Amino acid sequence: MSNTEQGKKLAAQAAIEYVPAGSIVGVGTGSTVNYFIDELAKIKNRIEGAVSSSEASTQRLKDHGIEVFDLNSVDSVPVYIDGADESNENLQLIKGGGGALTREKIIAQMAKKFVCIADETKLVDVLGAFPLPVEVIPMARSMIARELVKRGGQPVYRDGFVTDNGNQILDVHNLRIMEPAKLETELNDLPGVVTVGIFALRPADVLILGTADGDIRKIDG
Numbered sequence: 001m002s003n004t005e006q007g008k009k010l011a012a013q014a015a016i017e018y019v020p021a022g023s024i025v026g027v028g029t030g031s032t033v034n035y036f037i038d039e040l041a042k043i044k045n046r047i048e049g050a051v052s053s054s055e056a057s058t059q060r061l062k063d064h065g066i067e068v069f070d071l072n073s074v075d076s077v078p079v080y081i082d083g084a085d086e087s088n089e090n091l092q093l094i095k096g097g098g099g100a101l102t103r104e105k106i107i108a109q110m111a112k113k114f115v116c117i118a119d120e121t122k123l124v125d126v127l128g129a130f131p132l133p134v135e136v137i138p139m140a141r142s143m144i145a146r147e148l149v150k151r152g153g154q155p156v157y158r159d160g161f162v163t164d165n166g167n168q169i170l171d172v173h174n175l176r177i178m179e180p181a182k183l184e185t186e187l188n189d190l191p192g193v194v195t196v197g198i199f200a201l202r203p204a205d206v207l208i209l210g211t212a213d214g215d216i217r218k219i220d221g
């Protein structure tokens with residue numbers, strides 16, 4: 001197993017301690033979360049079930065025999081565990097590399113505690129080296145792409161990819177995001193933008209990083 005994969009797995013294992021007994025756990029999406037789902041399966045008798053941020057995670061949870069609840073049937077989510085494409089020291093994130101950003105942001109908003117899990121290479125000084133995913137309503141794609149260019153970005157259409165919500169993704173290259181909350185708000189305001197992959201208005205509460213030397217590092221927000 002590579003250092004990166006080991007880091008993801010370590011972070012995923014460490015996140016289990018944040019899962020309250022008897023709870024409905026918010027579950028994110030991606031390769032790091034897949035390790036978490038596999039760990040969660042080991043304690044599935046101690047939880048009530050999960051709410052899920054993607055069809056892929058729902059399938060994996062169900063394959064493990066973990067009940068997946070409709071978010072509308074749930075009053076509260078005590079903890080949400082999810083990965084990230086980048087995090088800064090303030091636990092503001094870029095997410096959506098796997099295209100699940102909208103459902104992820106909805107569950108993160110609802111969660112009392114958002115625990116982000118990643119390998120240590122995801123920690124950066126300034127967000128934006130990872131192309132920023134923006135989910136858009138298909139008919140607005142070109143208009144929004146022009147707006148992103150005006151803001152110094154280089155949007156690339158994720159050709160052939162359709163989100164779980166039936167929308168499209170623009171991956172915005174060339175950004176150095178100095179004020180994540182401001183850019184998140186500004187892009188949220190463009191008609192046709194469904195979700196911006198900046199998680200700054202609702203950052204993570206805890207970041208668990210798995211390191212190459214087999215350790216974990218925690219940063220509290």
Ligand SMILES: O=C[C@H](O)[C@H](O)[C@H](O)COP(=O)(O)O
Nearest residue numbers: 030031032096097098099100
């Ligand atoms: O849409 C995908 C999510 O935001 C993922 O949490 C993010 O892309 C990180 O994925 P991974 O754990 O595979 O690096």
